[in-house]
Amino acid sequence: MLRRLRQRLEITDVFMWLFGAVLVISIIYGSFVTISSGRFTTRQWFDVIISGLTQGSVYALIALGYTLVYGILRMINFAHSEVFMGGAFTGYFVADALNRSGFLQSNPVLGLGAVFLVAILTSILVAVLLERIAYRPLRRAPRLVPLITAIGASFFLQYVFRGLYGSQFKSYPEVNALSGTIILGTNIVIQKTQLLVIVAASLLMLVLYLFVQNTKTGKAMRAVSEDKDVAALMGIDVDAIIVRTFMLGAALAGAAGVLYALLFRNVQFFMGFIPGIKAFTAAVLGGIGNIPGAMLGGIFLGLFESVGPGLFLSGLGIPSPNQLKDVIAFTMLVMVLIFRPTGILGERLASKKA
Amino acid sequence: MNKRLFSLLALLTVSSLLAACGGAGTGDGGGELGEVVIAPGDPIHIAWIQTVTGATGPLGLTNVRGAEVALNEIGFTLLGHDIQWDGEDSLCSAEGGQAAGTRVASDPTVVAVMGTTCSSEARTASPLIAEAGMAMISPSNTNPDLTNPEHPDAHPGYFRTAHNDLFQGRVAAEFAYNELGATTAATIHDGSPYAESLQAVFAEVFAELGGTITAQAAVNVGDTDMGGVLTDLATGSPELIYFPIFEPEGNFIADQACDTSGLEDTILMGADGLLTSTFPAAAGECSVGMFLSGPYVDQALQQGFLDAYNDLFGEGPAAGFGPHSYDAMKIILAAIEAVAVVDDDGTVHIDRQALRDAMYATSGFAGLTGTLTCDANGDCATGEALAIFQVSAENVAGTVDLLTNAAYWTP
Numbered sequence: 001m002l003r004r005l006r007q008r009l010e011i012t013d014v015f016m017w018l019f020g021a022v023l024v025i026s027i028i029y030g031s032f033v034t035i036s037s038g039r040f041t042t043r044q045w046f047d048v049i050i051s052g053l054t055q056g057s058v059y060a061l062i063a064l065g066y067t068l069v070y071g072i073l074r075m076i077n078f079a080h081s082e083v084f085m086g087g088a089f090t091g092y093f094v095a096d097a098l099n100r101s102g103f104l105q106s107n108p109v110l111g112l113g114a115v116f117l118v119a120i121l122t123s124i125l126v127a128v129l130l131e132r133i134a135y136r137p138l139r140r141a142p143r144l145v146p147l148i149t150a151i152g153a154s155f156f157l158q159y160v161f162r163g164l165y166g167s168q169f170k171s172y173p174e175v176n177a178l179s180g181t182i183i184l185g186t187n188i189v190i191q192k193t194q195l196l197v198i199v200a201a202s203l204l205m206l207v208l209y210l211f212v213q214n215t216k217t218g219k220a221m222r223a224v225s226e227d228k229d230v231a232a233l234m235g236i237d238v239d240a241i242i243v244r245t246f247m248l249g250a251a252l253a254g255a256a257g258v259l260y261a262l263l264f265r266n267v268q269f270f271m272g273f274i275p276g277i278k279a280f281t282a283a284v285l286g287g288i289g290n291i292p293g294a295m296l297g298g299i300f301l302g303l304f305e306s307v308g309p310g311l312f313l314s315g316l317g318i319p320s321p322n323q324l325k326d327v328i329a330f331t332m333l334v335m336v337l338i339f340r341p342t343g344i345l346g347e348r349l350a351s352k353k354a
Numbered sequence: 355m356n357k358r359l360f361s362l363l364a365l366l367t368v369s370s371l372l373a374a375c376g377g378a379g380t381g382d383g384g385g386e387l388g389e390v391v392i393a394p395g396d397p398i399h400i401a402w403i404q405t406v407t408g409a410t411g412p413l414g415l416t417n418v419r420g421a422e423v424a425l426n427e428i429g430f431t432l433l434g435h436d437i438q439w440d441g442e443d444s445l446c447s448a449e450g451g452q453a454a455g456t457r458v459a460s461d462p463t464v465v466a467v468m469g470t471t472c473s474s475e476a477r478t479a480s481p482l483i484a485e486a487g488m489a490m491i492s493p494s495n496t497n498p499d500l501t502n503p504e505h506p507d508a509h510p511g512y513f514r515t516a517h518n519d520l521f522q523g524r525v526a527a528e529f530a531y532n533e534l535g536a537t538t539a540a541t542i543h544d545g546s547p548y549a550e551s552l553q554a555v556f557a558e559v560f561a562e563l564g565g566t567i568t569a570q571a572a573v574n575v576g577d578t579d580m581g582g583v584l585t586d587l588a589t590g591s592p593e594l595i596y597f598p599i600f601e602p603e604g605n606f607i608a609d610q611a612c613d614t615s616g617l618e619d620t621i622l623m624g625a626d627g628l629l630t631s632t633f634p635a636a637a638g639e640c641s642v643g644m645f646l647s648g649p650y651v652d653q654a655l656q657q658g659f660l661d662a663y664n665d666l667f668g669e670g671p672a673a674g675f676g677p678h679s680y681d682a683m684k685i686i687l688a689a690i691e692a693v694a695v696v697d698d699d700g701t702v703h704i705d706r707q708a709l710r711d712a713m714y715a716t717s718g719f720a721g722l723t724g725t726l727t728c729d730a731n732g733d734c735a736t737g738e739a740l741a742i743f744q745v746s747a748e749n750v751a752g753t754v755d756l757l758t759n760a761a762y763w764t765p
Contacts, residue, residue: 043615044585051581166669167412168730171636181613191613260679264578265609266602266636270409274576306582314586322583323545323572 016338023335028296030157030312042187048306054194054263056302057201061256062279063286063294064208065249071225071289072245075143076319079130081276082157083250086126088257088267089161091119092170096249099173108177118260123254126157127246136239162269172261197259204255205295208248212291221245225289281333287346296344305329355686378597386708387487390465394700395616398432400686401461403443403454403469403479403490409575410446412672413600414471417493420671420679421468423496423662424687431661432687433694433702441468444475447606455482464488465704466686468679473497473547477507484509489713491686492516492632493679498555511710515606515685517649517724517740519548522598522625525740525765530556530594533742533763534621540569540592542583542607544599552598552625554689568592573603578758580610588616597648598625600605601673608637608644631660631670633757634749641745645762649723650741651677653758658708659722660757670755678735681721685701686735689713740765 034040040048062084068076095115098104104111132154138146178192212218223231224241232238260275261267278301286297313321333351336343392398402421404414422439430437431523442454448692451470459482467483467490470476476495483490490502491513498520499505500512530536539560543549568590571583584607587595595617597607604624611617622644629648635643661678663671689712695703716734719726724739741761748754 016590039589041615044588048581048585049614051579055579085642162411164411166672168416168669168672169412169605169636171605171632171638174638189615260578264602264606265638266605268412270411271602273409275578302579308577309582310586322573322577322586323574324581325577326574339515 005126020335020339023052024333025048026316027107029313030315032315034311034315037315039314043189045307046188048310049303050188050190050194052282052301052303052306054197054302055306056299057198058260058263058275059257059279059282059299059302060295060297060298061201061204061259062275063283063298064205064291065253066280066283067286067288067294068221068225068245068249070283071291072221072242073135075135076280076288077130077135077249078147078276078280078342079134079153079157080127080249081272082154082161082255083123083127083130083265083272084253084274084275085269086125086157086257086258087119087250087254088163088261088271089170090122091254091258091261092116092172092267093165093324094117094118095172096170103307104173105176108175112175112258112262116255118250118312119258121252123250123257124247127250127253128243130157131243131246136242158269158272167269167270169266172265172267174265175262178262193262197263200259204252207290208252211248217241217244278329279301281329285333285336285343290343290345293343293345301332301343304332362716374459387710389703389705390463392463392702392704394434396463397436397438397727398690398702398704399438399461399463399465400683400761401458401464401467401469402439403444403451403458403467403471403475403483404441405445405446405450405471405475406706408445410600412473413494413675414444414446416671416676417468417471417679419663419667420493420659420676421683423659423666423676424680424683426662426666427614428687434695434700435702440584444470444472444479446472446475448474448478449584450619451477451479452482455479459483459486459488462528465690466490466566466709468493468682468686470495473500475510477501480507480509480512484511487511489513489686489689489706489710491682491713493682494675496522497551501733503731508731513682513685513713513728513734515682515721515726516675517549517557517626517733517735518733520734522647522740523552524559526552526596526623526641527556527559527563527626528599528765529645529647529742529763530621530623531560531565536564536565536594536621538568538590538592539594539596540571540587541569542571542573542587542595542597542599542657544573544575544603546575547689548627549597549599553596555594556598570602572597573607575600575603578606580607581614583607584611584614584617584684588614592620594621594623596623599626600627601630601636604628605633605636608633608641610640612640614760623647626674629674629743629756630672631757632672634745635752637745637750639750642747642750644745646745646756647679647740648674648741648743649735650739650761651724651757653760654720656757660755671757678720681723681726681734683727684721685713685716685726688719689716 065080096109134149181189181191183189220236220241229239282297282301283294286293305325309321404417406414420702442457444450444454465728473495481621489511495514496516496519498518535586541553543553625648626648629646692712693708716728726734728734743759744762749756
């Protein structure tokens with residue numbers, strides 16, 4: 001054991017461990033300083049935790065789309081952020097129309113249901129077209145080719161939506177039934193919208209998990225992700241399963257789009273870019289290809305981004321810590337990739353799959 | 355050398371020679387910067403350098419379209435020539451400004467340039483355009499360095515109708531301290547040169563007047579969840595938060611501020627980056643009563659501009675500098691008309707130095723964004739043309755356009 005350890009130990013490893021240790025110590029020190037200074041009240045701590053969880057749930061839903069497609073095709077679908085945008089942006093027109101007619105305020109459940117439905121269907125349509133037109137012809141091409149195509153498709157979709165709906169910010173109506181807060185304890189106050197986002201996202205993730213584990217399609221998806229060729233030999237229609245995977249990811253992205261829009265209320269053709277990058281980060285963080293990993297990664301990332309700057313950066317005396325939110329997110333990614341290259345829940349991939 | 359390569363090279367040489375001879379060219383006559391000669395039937399070429407794609411795309415697109423409203427009024431013709439209106443995307447970065455500036459500057463038919471969108475682009479594009487002898491006017495660069503004669507980023511032939519941050523930051527601070535009586539304030543910027551220098555000027559003047567700045571925070575472009583930064587600011591309990599940033603980050607801050615414990619009654623204040631038709635609805639109920647600084651505009655003129663814009667493009671301006679762009683184009687057109695020499699056969703001569711001089715001499719120009727007088731440094735908008743506006747419940751409901759609100763306070 002010891003001999004093996006000595007053989008494997010290299011100077012870069014030592015450096016990396018030192019780097020990690022310094023980072024962990026400064027995080028602990030910073031958090032200690034902030035907490036002991038009493039700068040934030042308990043109520044404020046819960047506020048940032050809840051807003052982090054909310055943002056994280058949206059990341060997680062989008063991240064699932066990246067992870068599902070990666071699991072099956074070993075490609076990163078960079079146009080997924082545009083699938084998310086397409087759903088949210090189209091949903092706006094339904095929400096706006098229903099709001100003008102008064103239906104959304106008088107029947108919020110049915111009204112929001114319609115918005116979700118349209119957004120999800122739009123996202124699915126975009127994803128299916130994307131798969132059919134941009135990715136399927138490249139199924140046997142080298143892996144770099146579909147990756148570059150995905151980036152091109154992403155730009156194409158952005159400017160198609162700009163052409164369709166214009167470049168102005170559109171704002172979702174405020175649903176009266178969702179305004180206001182729910183008091184869960186003396187220090188825990190949650191906005192109704194945030195509660196909706198967290199609950200809806202959790203439900204969707206649960207449904208997805210059960211779907212993949214228990215249904216025939218889910219089983220076929222897992223088989224295709226293990227080995228496409230053998231799956232085809234077992235009588236699985238690989239192309240059909242791939243399309244269904246895209247549809248599944250798109251449905252989650254469409255739902256995430258509406259949840260995002262209810263939360264932040266601004267939609268525009270460029271809105272998918274940053275959430276897309278963050279969700280991709282979350283998927284890698286959790287272990288790309290791994291479904292629970294994407295969920296965990298998303299929530300982890302949202303929480304870290306929200307709590308991190310106040311907790312340990314301000315304790316270290318760094319000015320305007322919230323600007324460094326992305327630094328926290330990506331440092332976390334780098335650290336996970338150094339010490340656990342497959343991600344938090346990622347399994348060791350066989351060389352054929354990786 | 356093989357035969358095919360040789361013939362290709364020969365072809366290239368001949369065609370480049372032909373290109374150099376043909377077309378409207380720059381003669382050597384006239385002033386030291388040369389002159390543009392436009393033969394009968396050739397167009398007068400005005401180019402733009404704007405960010406029309408990416409996250410800042412809507413801002414540059416609105417600039418291009420604002421200028422098009424002005425061009426459309428004259429049917430894209432001037433002095434009997436068509437106006438050629440095209441340009442380069444500059445991507446809101448120094449590299450993009452350099453690339454776009456190089457391309458535009460290398461085209462001798464360009465008479466004047468409408469650019470840039472971002473101050474960072476102007477830093478690299480402006481010296482190239484100045485070198486080529488062209489005049490460039492920006493509707494949305496606000497960084498003070500660009501027209502500070504002491505600073506290396508200031509170049510001859512550079513103008514702007516956007517407000518220099520020095521004016522706007524000062525007006526905002528004076529309003530907050532003297533008029534609203536706020537004694538503590540916090541600022542938020544987004545790391546852009548625009549917001550960073552605006553909030554710095556605000557903080558400096560506010561402290562000079564006797565106020566206290568509790569925190570100067572920052573967010574990233576692309577952030578959506580502002581809970582962290584707002585909670586952080588709440589610990590200093592400022593009476594006012596000044597966030598001179600753009601959509602959508604500004605929308606998120608305004609929307610989330612009144613839900614943050616400790617900031618329920620804090621006064622919100624922004625700048626002209628948020629003075630758009632879409633902001634109040636996007637920020638929601640929280641933005642009612644919020645203050646915004648921006649150009650003092652004649653309401654009837656503004657309405658006319660908005661109607662024309664809507665007719666042409668099927669949507670309202672996506673960002674706040676459309677009127678500035680309209681005015682900038684008007685200044686270019688007026689200057690060309692003033693200095694152009696038209697021959698009997700319709701050939702137009704435009705002396706580059708004279709064009710610049712005519713633009714520097716712009717004085718008392720009644721524009722959409724107030725009365726414009728260009729100074730020797732190229733600043734055409736002055737502090738007197740600024741006003742403070744307040745967001746009303748009607749703006750949020752969408753029944754009244756924020757851009758047509760009457761000024762709440764003028765300095």
